Amino acid sequence: LISGDLNLDSTLPSKLPPPPVFRSSAAPPPQGSPASRRARDDTMVGLSEGEKHFIRGGIAQDLRADGRRRLQFRALTVETGIIPQANGSARVRMGATEVIASVKAELGKPTILHPDKGKVSIYVDCSPTAAPMFEGRGSEELSAELSVGLQRCLLGGKSGAGAAIDLSSLIVVEGKACWDLYIDGLVVSSDGNLLDALAAAIKVALSDTGIPKVNVSLNNETDGEPEVDISDEEFLQFDTSGVPVIITLTKVGKHYIVDATSEEESQMSSAVSVSVNSHGQICGLTKRGGAGLDPSVIFDMISVAKNVSQRFYTLLESAFAAAEAVADE
Amino acid sequence: MSAETDETAAGGLAGEMEVEAYRRLFPLAFLERHLRESVRPDARRLAEARPTTVALGAVSSAHGSALVRLGDTAMLASIKLEVMSPPAETPDQGSVAVEFHMPPICSPLVRPGRPAEAAPVISKALEDVLMSSGMLNLKELCLISGKASWVAYLDVYCLNADGSLFDAALISVVAAFTHLEIPLVSVGDDGRVFTVGGNEGKTKYELVNREKRKLTLGDIPFPLTCALHKDSILADPTAEEESIIETSVTVVLDSSGRLVSIQKPGGGVTSMATIKACIGLAKERGQKLKEILTDSVEAMEVDQAE
Amino acid sequence: MSAAAAAADTYSPAAEAGSKRRERREELRRHLAEDADWPRADGRSLHDCRPAFMQTGPTTAASGSAYAEFGKTKVIVSVFGPRESKKAMLYSDTGRLNCSVSYTTFATGIRGQGLENKEYSGMLHKALEGAVMLHTFPKTTVDVFALVLESGGSDLPIIISCASLALADAGIMMYDLVTSVSVSCLGKNVIIDPTSDEEAWQDGGLMVSYMPARKEITQLTLTGEWTDGKITNAVELCMDACSKLCEILRERLKDPASLASE
Numbered sequence: 042l043i044s045g046d047l048n049l050d051s052t053l054p055s056k057l058p059p060p061p062v063f064r065s066s067a068a069p070p071p072q073g074s075p076a077s078r079r080a081r082d083d084t085m086v087g088l089s090e091g092e093k094h095f096i097r098g099g100i101a102q103d104l105r106a107d108g109r110r111r112l113q114f115r116a117l118t119v120e121t122g123i124i125p126q127a128n129g130s131a132r133v134r135m136g137a138t139e140v141i142a143s144v145k146a147e148l149g150k151p152t153i154l155h156p157d158k159g160k161v162s163i164y165v166d167c168s169p170t171a172a173p174m175f176e177g178r179g180s181e182e183l184s185a186e187l188s189v190g191l192q193r194c195l196l197g198g199k200s201g202a203g204a205a206i207d208l209s210s211l212i213v214v215e216g217k218a219c220w221d222l223y224i225d226g227l228v229v230s231s232d233g234n235l236l237d238a239l240a241a242a243i244k245v246a247l248s249d250t251g252i253p254k255v256n257v258s259l260n261n262e263t264d265g266e267p268e269v270d271i272s273d274e275e276f277l278q279f280d281t282s283g284v285p286v287i288i289t290l291t292k293v294g295k296h297y298i299v300d301a302t303s304e305e306e307s308q309m310s311s312a313v314s315v316s317v318n319s320h321g322q323i324c325g326l327t328k329r330g331g332a333g334l335d336p337s338v339i340f341d342m343i344s345v346a347k348n349v350s351q352r353f354y355t356l357l358e359s360a361f362a363a364a365e366a367v368a369d370e
Numbered sequence: 371m372s373a374e375t376d377e378t379a380a381g382g383l384a385g386e387m388e389v390e391a392y393r394r395l396f397p398l399a400f401l402e403r404h405l406r407e408s409v410r411p412d413a414r415r416l417a418e419a420r421p422t423t424v425a426l427g428a429v430s431s432a433h434g435s436a437l438v439r440l441g442d443t444a445m446l447a448s449i450k451l452e453v454m455s456p457p458a459e460t461p462d463q464g465s466v467a468v469e470f471h472m473p474p475i476c477s478p479l480v481r482p483g484r485p486a487e488a489a490p491v492i493s494k495a496l497e498d499v500l501m502s503s504g505m506l507n508l509k510e511l512c513l514i515s516g517k518a519s520w521v522a523y524l525d526v527y528c529l530n531a532d533g534s535l536f537d538a539a540l541i542s543v544v545a546a547f548t549h550l551e552i553p554l555v556s557v558g559d560d561g562r563v564f565t566v567g568g569n570e571g572k573t574k575y576e577l578v579n580r581e582k583r584k585l586t587l588g589d590i591p592f593p594l595t596c597a598l599h600k601d602s603i604l605a606d607p608t609a610e611e612e613s614i615i616e617t618s619v620t621v622v623l624d625s626s627g628r629l630v631s632i633q634k635p636g637g638g639v640t641s642m643a644t645i646k647a648c649i650g651l652a653k654e655r656g657q658k659l660k661e662i663l664t665d666s667v668e669a670m671e672v673d674q675a676e
Numbered sequence: 677m678s679a680a681a682a683a684a685d686t687y688s689p690a691a692e693a694g695s696k697r698r699e700r701r702e703e704l705r706r707h708l709a710e711d712a713d714w715p716r717a718d719g720r721s722l723h724d725c726r727p728a729f730m731q732t733g734p735t736t737a738a739s740g741s742a743y744a745e746f747g748k749t750k751v752i753v754s755v756f757g758p759r760e761s762k763k764a765m766l767y768s769d770t771g772r773l774n775c776s777v778s779y780t781t782f783a784t785g786i787r788g789q790g791l792e793n794k795e796y797s798g799m800l801h802k803a804l805e806g807a808v809m810l811h812t813f814p815k816t817t818v819d820v821f822a823l824v825l826e827s828g829g830s831d832l833p834i835i836i837s838c839a840s841l842a843l844a845d846a847g848i849m850m851y852d853l854v855t856s857v858s859v860s861c862l863g864k865n866v867i868i869d870p871t872s873d874e875e876a877w878q879d880g881g882l883m884v885s886y887m888p889a890r891k892e893i894t895q896l897t898l899t900g901e902w903t904d905g906k907i908t909n910a911v912e913l914c915m916d917a918c919s920k921l922c923e924i925l926r927e928r929l930k931d932p933a934s935l936a937s938e
Binding site: 428429430431432435442444446448450452469471473474475476477478481482483523525527529530531532609 | 734735736737738741748750752753754756759776778780781782783784785787790792819821822823825826827
């Protein structure tokens with residue numbers, strides 16, 4: 042049943058126990074160390090010169106501060122169905138980073154320009170408790186950046202090509218009724234690599250999503266408006282094979298790392314987020330961080346991200362299967 | 371610091387300082403020394419307005435637009451027409467919605483999220499002058515009485531703020547209305563009014579307003595702002611002059627020479643003789659602006675013919 | 677804005693959603709996606725950029741400014757500063773770059789609100805921050821404000837290129853000029869410097885912001901589904917166009933006198 046057993050994954054340290062669903066014992070980072078995402082704000086992270094040197098040196102020697110190698114992910118746990126009101130929801134933890142994604146489906150009207158397509162909107166919010174800098178309006182810019190990043194990676198081109206969700210599958214009656222999917226992300230606890238975690242959570246939440254079955258009866262009396270009857274028993278499962286994962290490669294010094302913690306992110310010169318679908322095709326890319334990159338480095342980062350993505354797929358699938366198993370019990 | 375001490379201090383230093391430094395440290399003395407010679411810092415005579423250019427059709431995404439430059443002040447006015455159902459009180463009239471914008475690009479004093487104080491004041495002044503001048507006949511903006519009429523969204527953007535903003539804005543508004551071309555509309559089977567584009571559309575649909583593509587403009591208002599400082603009248607002040615002078619008078623006359631509006635926003639007291647002198651200057655300026663506007667229409671027609 | 681360039685645009689009605697027009701668009705779209713040598717609506721070939729008209733100094737009230745006109749896209753960027761940072765800002769030993777992009781209410785076919793475009797503001801910041809020598813103006817802020825007068829496609833890359841010209845005009849120290857070019861992917865074809873219509877049909881888009889002298893990419897975004905080879909080709913196409921655009925910017929900076937003749 043489980044295609045990618047955790048222990049078979051050579052990159053995971055074997056000492057790690059299979060991730061339990063609730064891991065309150067796993068020590069979160071001390072709340073007193075605020076995490077900044079920008080290199081230019083590195084004074085905010087509160088790292089001493091020695092600590093910075095330690096982080097950079099560790100990455101150069103392929104042994105990071107938490108014992109991981111450069112292209113190794115933190116332990117990943119997944120929970121599904123955590124919000125009963127939503128059509129689908131998931132919680133994803135990667136180390137001390139914790140995010141929640143929920144999917145709500147509502148009946149709407151297609152736009153005039155695309156009468157044969159449904160609509161999907163993606164928004165991310167950062168909880169003020171996730172990091173001290175998120176208090177007040179501090180998280181607005183980051184929320185907007187994450188929302189745009191996810192929209193770019195999941196919604197595809199303007200014509201709908203390369204989209205994670207086939208918009209024409211959301212249509213109920215052409216030109217009259219369609220499903221509108223509202224995908225909301227929430228950052229509960231922030232310790233780096235938020236975009237990847239959110240994309241993973243959305244992927245899992247979509248797998249968890251059931252769209253109610255509808256019966257359409259064309260009623261001539263109501264001026265050609267179709268009557269839509271929503272079933273509350275039968276649900277249709279969502280095809281999520283096309284939903285990509287996002288791999289962010291953070292460049293520190295000459296090397297790049299995956300799944301960076303916020304301390305590591307504070308030392309980055311730039312980062313490239315690549316979204317890769319299960320066919321290994323790139324369907325979105327964003328460069329973050331200011332410093333310029335040589336084109337050849339970017340191409341190299343893209344191909345590394347592609348390779349790493351296959352491992353991340355396996356990791357995510359096994360975590361999802363574990364979560365399903367727990368839910369079935 | 372009183373004007374006298376400022377001037378004495380400045381007078382003493384004048385011989386030793388660079389002109390630019392003197393200009394910034396003692397702006398008042400700098401201006402007054404110019405005025406004594408009957409010349410202004412930008413080498414204009416006192417009653418002389420800055421060179422003015424009008425370019426029609428600056429923006430193709432609008433139905434009518436004009437870019438006006440008054441010296442360094444640049445103003446872009448644009449009109450977009452939308453169909454609406456007229457209010458019950460005036461079933462046979464269209465309407466005009468005026469808005470004056472000062473985006474952050476135009477001046478160091480404007481920052482994003484903090485709109486400029488001057489903007490709503492100028493918006494209101496523009497709307498008042500436009501409505502009271504009789505230039506527009508709102509009945510011409512009516513399509514089908516009681517059913518459909520045009521609402522003209524008039525947006526004026528200040529692209530560079532260097533004084534006399536109202537003057538530049540009003541000239542650009544007038545020019546944009548001169549350029550305005552009303553789109554063809556037709557009525558669909560469901561009673562909805564829609565705009566018709568392209569050549570095939572013109573023959574295919576029955577048009578409501580084939581003959582009414584241009585508005586007939588009545589008497590056109592032309593503005594002139596005069597800065598008043600002591601006994602001098604400075605026509606068309608720059609931002610630098612505006613920041614120093616005691617008060618100003620804005621006169622709007624229509625093309626028949628009648629007074630549309632006169633405004634003196636507080637400041638020092640002014641004699642009637644001065645006001646009369648301002649009106650006299652505004653009359654001359656109106657003639658000049660009329661020529662500029664006519665030239666710009668011809669220039670556009672030549673361009674289109676090419 | 678030159679009167680000649682401005683007056684050359686002809687009048688076009690705003691909102692047409694007629695089915696005829698949509699059919700014609702579909703046909704054009706098909707040609708663009710399938711035929712390699714089909715001319716585009718404005719007569720360009722697939723890898724031709726629109727003629728770039730750029731000039732410095734439209735806004736004299738600013739420290740530096742630039743105007744760019746690529747086809748129907750018209751943008752003004754003003755740069756203010758370095759000036760005092762906002763009071764709420766903490767002390768910083770490097771300077772800050774503050775970017776804001778907004779559209780006029782009449783920039784697009786449908787009348788807009790004229791509000792700030794937060795997404796573009798952020799993207800503009802990311803494209804420029806790697807090029808500006810922030811350490812040369814500690815404690816202070818440089819404000820880069822862009823106003824899109826008319827949106828005619830490839831807005832963001834044009835804003836970025838125009839902003840970099842405005843920064844140079846303001847005398848802000850930079851490692852290199854940043855120029856930016858985008859491509860649209862339509863079927864198997866990749867077309868450069870797309871117009872709004874072409875962007876509306878695109879299967880995918882890619883934008884590169886590039887510092888030609890340093891040979892570094894400051895910003896790269898991509899939407900839609902792409903294969904590796906296609907990305908490499910598209911990025912190289914953009915980089916080449918960026919280098920050529922940068923030459924135009926340099927000419928403008930070297931020879932501002934030519935503007936007087938406009």
